[in-house]
Amino acid sequence: MTLPDKRTTITNIALFVVMLAAITASLAIGTLQLTPTEVALALAGQADPMTDLVVNQLRLDRTLAGLLTGAALAMAGCLMQTLARNRLATPGIIGIDNAATAFAVASVVGIGVSLAPSTMALTGAAVATALAFGLAGAKGTRGYRFIVAGIGIGAIAGSATQVLLSRVAIDTANAAYPWTVGSLNARSDQSVLVLAVGLGIGYLALMGISRALNTLQFSDPVAIALGTRLRSTRVLGLGLSVLLTGLAVSVCGPVGLIALLAPELARTLCRPGKVPLTASALAGATFMVTADLLGRTLFSPLEVPVGIITAIIGSPYLLWILLRPSQRSPT
Amino acid sequence: MSRSHHPLKAILTKTLAALVLPLAALSPAQAAEHTVDTAFGPVTIEGQPERVVTLYEGALDATLAVDANAVGAVITRGGTDVADYIKSEAGDIRIVGTPGETNIEAVVAARPDLILTSSRTSKEQFELLSRVAPVVVSDVPLFQPDSWIRETRLYASALGREGAGESVIDRVRNRIAEVADLVNETIPADQRDATLVRWMPQGPLVMAEGLFSASILQAVGFDVTDNGLVKEGRPHSEPLSLENLSSMDQTWVFLATLNEDGQKALDSARKSPAFARLEAVEAGRVASVSGQLWTSASGPLAVLAILDDIEVAVRDMNP
Amino acid sequence: MATSARKRVVVSRAFLPPLASAVFLLLLVAIGSLLYGAGPVSPAEALAVLAGGGTDEARFVLMELRLPRTIIGMVTGLALGLAGALLQSMTRNPLAEPGLLGVSAGSGFAVALAILLGATTATLTTLVAQLGALAGCALVIAATRVQGLGNDPVRLVLAGATLSGLLMALTSMLMLVDQRAADEIRFWITGSIAGKPLDMLGATLPSIILALVMIVMVARPLAAMALGEKAAVGLGHHPGRIRLLITLSVALLVGSATALAGPLIFVGLVVPFIARALAGPDIRRTLWLCAPIGPIILLAADIVSRLIAAPAEMPLGVVTALVGAPILLAIVRAGRMPSL
Numbered sequence: 001m002t003l004p005d006k007r008t009t010i011t012n013i014a015l016f017v018v019m020l021a022a023i024t025a026s027l028a029i030g031t032l033q034l035t036p037t038e039v040a041l042a043l044a045g046q047a048d049p050m051t052d053l054v055v056n057q058l059r060l061d062r063t064l065a066g067l068l069t070g071a072a073l074a075m076a077g078c079l080m081q082t083l084a085r086n087r088l089a090t091p092g093i094i095g096i097d098n099a100a101t102a103f104a105v106a107s108v109v110g111i112g113v114s115l116a117p118s119t120m121a122l123t124g125a126a127v128a129t130a131l132a133f134g135l136a137g138a139k140g141t142r143g144y145r146f147i148v149a150g151i152g153i154g155a156i157a158g159s160a161t162q163v164l165l166s167r168v169a170i171d172t173a174n175a176a177y178p179w180t181v182g183s184l185n186a187r188s189d190q191s192v193l194v195l196a197v198g199l200g201i202g203y204l205a206l207m208g209i210s211r212a213l214n215t216l217q218f219s220d221p222v223a224i225a226l227g228t229r230l231r232s233t234r235v236l237g238l239g240l241s242v243l244l245t246g247l248a249v250s251v252c253g254p255v256g257l258i259a260l261l262a263p264e265l266a267r268t269l270c271r272p273g274k275v276p277l278t279a280s281a282l283a284g285a286t287f288m289v290t291a292d293l294l295g296r297t298l299f300s301p302l303e304v305p306v307g308i309i310t311a312i313i314g315s316p317y318l319l320w321i322l323l324r325p326s327q328r329s330p331t
Numbered sequence: 332m333s334r335s336h337h338p339l340k341a342i343l344t345k346t347l348a349a350l351v352l353p354l355a356a357l358s359p360a361q362a363a364e365h366t367v368d369t370a371f372g373p374v375t376i377e378g379q380p381e382r383v384v385t386l387y388e389g390a391l392d393a394t395l396a397v398d399a400n401a402v403g404a405v406i407t408r409g410g411t412d413v414a415d416y417i418k419s420e421a422g423d424i425r426i427v428g429t430p431g432e433t434n435i436e437a438v439v440a441a442r443p444d445l446i447l448t449s450s451r452t453s454k455e456q457f458e459l460l461s462r463v464a465p466v467v468v469s470d471v472p473l474f475q476p477d478s479w480i481r482e483t484r485l486y487a488s489a490l491g492r493e494g495a496g497e498s499v500i501d502r503v504r505n506r507i508a509e510v511a512d513l514v515n516e517t518i519p520a521d522q523r524d525a526t527l528v529r530w531m532p533q534g535p536l537v538m539a540e541g542l543f544s545a546s547i548l549q550a551v552g553f554d555v556t557d558n559g560l561v562k563e564g565r566p567h568s569e570p571l572s573l574e575n576l577s578s579m580d581q582t583w584v585f586l587a588t589l590n591e592d593g594q595k596a597l598d599s600a601r602k603s604p605a606f607a608r609l610e611a612v613e614a615g616r617v618a619s620v621s622g623q624l625w626t627s628a629s630g631p632l633a634v635l636a637i638l639d640d641i642e643v644a645v646r647d648m649n650p
Numbered sequence: 651m652a653t654s655a656r657k658r659v660v661v662s663r664a665f666l667p668p669l670a671s672a673v674f675l676l677l678l679v680a681i682g683s684l685l686y687g688a689g690p691v692s693p694a695e696a697l698a699v700l701a702g703g704g705t706d707e708a709r710f711v712l713m714e715l716r717l718p719r720t721i722i723g724m725v726t727g728l729a730l731g732l733a734g735a736l737l738q739s740m741t742r743n744p745l746a747e748p749g750l751l752g753v754s755a756g757s758g759f760a761v762a763l764a765i766l767l768g769a770t771t772a773t774l775t776t777l778v779a780q781l782g783a784l785a786g787c788a789l790v791i792a793a794t795r796v797q798g799l800g801n802d803p804v805r806l807v808l809a810g811a812t813l814s815g816l817l818m819a820l821t822s823m824l825m826l827v828d829q830r831a832a833d834e835i836r837f838w839i840t841g842s843i844a845g846k847p848l849d850m851l852g853a854t855l856p857s858i859i860l861a862l863v864m865i866v867m868v869a870r871p872l873a874a875m876a877l878g879e880k881a882a883v884g885l886g887h888h889p890g891r892i893r894l895l896i897t898l899s900v901a902l903l904v905g906s907a908t909a910l911a912g913p914l915i916f917v918g919l920v921v922p923f924i925a926r927a928l929a930g931p932d933i934r935r936t937l938w939l940c941a942p943i944g945p946i947i948l949l950a951a952d953i954v955s956r957l958i959a960a961p962a963e964m965p966l967g968v969v970t971a972l973v974g975a976p977i978l979l980a981i982v983r984a985g986r987m988p989s990l
Contacts, residue, residue: 030436031434031436031437031440032436032437032439032440033440049462050439050442050463053439053459053462053463054435054436054439057459057462058435058436058459059436086808088808088809088812089808092815093808093811093812093815135979135982135983136982145982145983147807147808148745148807148978148979148981148982149978149979149982151750151807151808151811151978152975152976152978152979152982153975153979155915155916155971155974155975155978156971156972156975156976158971159967159968159971159972159975160972162840162965162968163964163968177431178431178432181819181822185432188455189455256815257815260812296434299826300434300437301425301426301427301428301434301436301437302406302426302428302429302434302826303428303432303434304823304826305822307819308819308822308823308826311815311816311818311819311820312816312819312820312823314816318812318816571961571962572687572688572689572844572956572960572961572962572963573689573715573844573845574687574688574689574690574691574711574715574716575688575689575690575961577689577707578689578690602847603845603847604710604714604715605710605714605715605845608710
């Protein structure tokens with residue numbers, strides 16, 4: 001456990017304030033127009049039953065789900081980037097999201113299995129990672145093999161999802177569609193609860209190994225010289241990344257870009273040389289809540305799935321990252 | 332909380348109020364609470380609800396058919412508004428989501444006093460919606476020939492308009508008999524086999540025999556078959572390889588499309604050689620009909636509109 | 651040095667057997683594509699038609715449905731195979747595949763946009779698809795020119811995967827805007843060669859021929875560039891001009907293939923991979939072998955797509971992804987990443 005430095009602390013506080021603003025907006029804005037006073041009264045438990053329903057049930061639940069999934073995806077992304085030493089290597093790009101989605105869709109459309117979506121998504125994420133890991137051979141998460149194997153597995157999983165959806169009644173397929181591109185509307189309360197617990201455990205575990213994670217950014221001999229147990233750190237890190245991704249996907253589907261954008265922002269703001277897990281989580285939660293707010297208000301009363309919004313908002317930034325000359329080695 | 336009031340609707344609401352208020356005054360006990368049996372147990376509703384939100388196309392149809400005031404509805408599948416056939420009846424109605432996704436905030440904003448929805452509604456959704464207004468979830472099994480009648484009765488009783496429900500059902504039955512007579516007179520008995528297809532860009536989608544519009548075709552005397560192509564347990568439709576198109580060559584083909592321009596869709600289907608060589612196509616016995624109405628809608632008004640289509644098809648195309 | 655390399659290619663006899671067997675195999679697969687379908691016409695009935703007899707129904711299915719489909723499949727496979735080989739040779743990256751790098755997605759997005767705006771004619775669709783592919787290619791080239799990215803095969807693929815994801819999200823957004831067009835687009839982006847009218851083929855043929863001419867022009871300089879840009883310049887070639895020609899032909903080929911069949915992933919990866927395994931590193935041999943192997947792979951995948959879900963059909967794009975991904979994994983497994 002390392003104590004955060006001053007710059008990281010300031011960044012975290014600033015991000016927390018921005019997140020509070022996003023939460024406020026998410027509670028205050030929606031299809032039903034409410035005044036700030038009405039929202040405040042509702043939060044205090046003083047509103048009429050309808051306003052109470054809208055604010056405390058619909059918007060608060062959804063905002064919470066957005067915060068949790070955003071934080072989980074962002075932390076998983078930050079972790080995977082650190083393990084693979086590649087800023088583009090996020091769970092979404094290396095196929096873990098897709099595999100988790102395929103498994104969860106299998107359980108939702110009822111193909112002979114009856115496990116809860118959380119369990120299935122987690123199984124999918126674990127299977128994909130294990131496959132990528134196994135296929136990558138001895139080099140583990142560090143080499144290009146791991147990433148390319150993940151891309152291949154992601155493509156197979158994406159096709160499998162399509163096959164599954166093409167085998168069920170058209171209404172079931174249509175109902176599953178928003179979730180397969182990433183949406184917070186179709187979540188189940190149970191999955192959100194499981195995610196909350198998983199996120200809590202994951203965060204504590206990550207804080208426990210944060211010092212070891214920081215040393216992973218150096219070359220292996222340096223990390224070992226600094227006293228890091230490379231193997232156990234990597235295995236634990238990978239396991240936590242799988243856990244967070246799987247649980248988040250079971251709630252919101254594959255919203256991949258959060259895992260890329262939030263750590264990117266966090267790295268820009270925090271002191272170089274540290275793995276900014278907390279800042280990533282805060283930024284991810286903010287991104288997710290804001291994107292979802294846009295998704296449900298842009299074409300209100302109809303919804304744009306949040307996965308589409310994050311992809312479109314993230315694109316200009318992403319292209320800039322991809323096409324600018326790299327000044328430093330990718331971390 | 333600003334809401335734009337459509338002038339027509341305002342007049343309608345006022346008229347309704349004028350009709351209902353004196354009745355309420357006569358019976359101070361606030362006109363008969365009644366209980367309706369639904370998929371999630373009995374639901375108690377007060378009097379005749381005046382602000383109804385429907386989350387299912389069949390419920391919107393039934394509500395409008397018994398002259399109740401629908402204030403919110405979901406879009407039709409594959410569209411951006413309620414189905415065309417019912418648009419003029421529905422007026423300037425508030426959209427509260429898609430058949431798959433309900434925007435509950437929009438439902439709240441419509442300030443309903445009754446919510447009608449289909450048998451596909453989940454328990455979670457039901458409980459959430461019940462906090463807004465009484466919710467009637469249909470307990471009628473889908474894809475039965477008499478589903479629409481039972482649903483109409485259920486929704487009419489929830490609306491406190493059983494009488495209007497029965498009279499609209501009778502009206503539809505008379506109309507069915509009328510069109511059945513026409514079919515009986517004009518088409519020889521051995522030429523009444525028909526098939527219902529939706530034409531997608533990639534090719535045909537065979538609609539199940541048990542589909543709502545297929546059962547109307549049956550009711551007026553057509554012999555509808557899906558040739559066993561729609562598998563057990565898939566009550567709606569099945570995509571088909573073009574190579575199998577000839578296996579559904581019946582005397583009549585009803586071609587449903589989601590395109591606004593039915594003729595255009597028919598032309599594009601004709602470009603496909605597999606379609607053009609069907610006997611029904613060569614003989615000109617292809618009726619292009621609205622996919623919204625024929626493959627997505629249900630309810631008494633939909634039956635009437637479908638019957639109109641059948642009548643036109645039979646009159647136009649039978650030599 | 652280059653002269654001797656060229657001589658070796660021409661002289662070598664070892665190259666002929668694989669090419670001959672590939673052509674023979676293509677013949678078999680093409681016949682198989684005529685014999686097997688999702689419908690009731692059996693291989694025996696189809697054979698009867700080929701022998702000059704057969705029922706009307708069988709004759710129709712063969713001549714009007716399976717034959718056009720087979721021809722379109724062959725052209726699509728040819729285009730994607732060649733485009734993959736060119737792109738990989740130019741970027742010196744065995745993973746540079748039009749589907750993985752976002753070239754197909756760029757083309758697909760452009761066509762989705764065109765469908766939304768009401769374009770229906772074959773010529774327009776082809777042109778739009780090619781423009782989209784060109785934009786996708788330009789991004790790939792820009793990415794490889796960026797220092798560091800061009801030498802790192804994985805970063806390039808990651809960039810491509812990200813770009814593909816973005817374009818697919820934009821396509822989904824288009825589908826939300828217009829639900830009626832959505833049905834058409836949704837079908838189209840899964841990829842299929844069933845029921846495509848032959849006039850689509852007519853619209854793409856000129857650009858495919860143009861691309862083939864450019865490939866003939868560029869094959870020798872491209873082989874020289876494999877020895878390094880300096881060597882190529884020393885031999886009197888212009889790397890910039892070569893790159894431009896390759897980019898244009900890749901855009902024409904991928905755009906045509908996408909207009910015909912929708913965005914198909916992995917075909918451009920699998921075909922050159924097999925061709926290289928058979929022919930060795932020389933790009934000219936690889937291109938020669940890609941010409942029959944591309945159609946073989948595509949037709950084989952299409953036959954599977956017909957049989958696996960009869961009486962319906964599985965989208966072809968799903969089959970190529972399921973077939974291609976293991977090949978990708980095989981490339982990864984194959985020890986050192988082969989450099990080009």
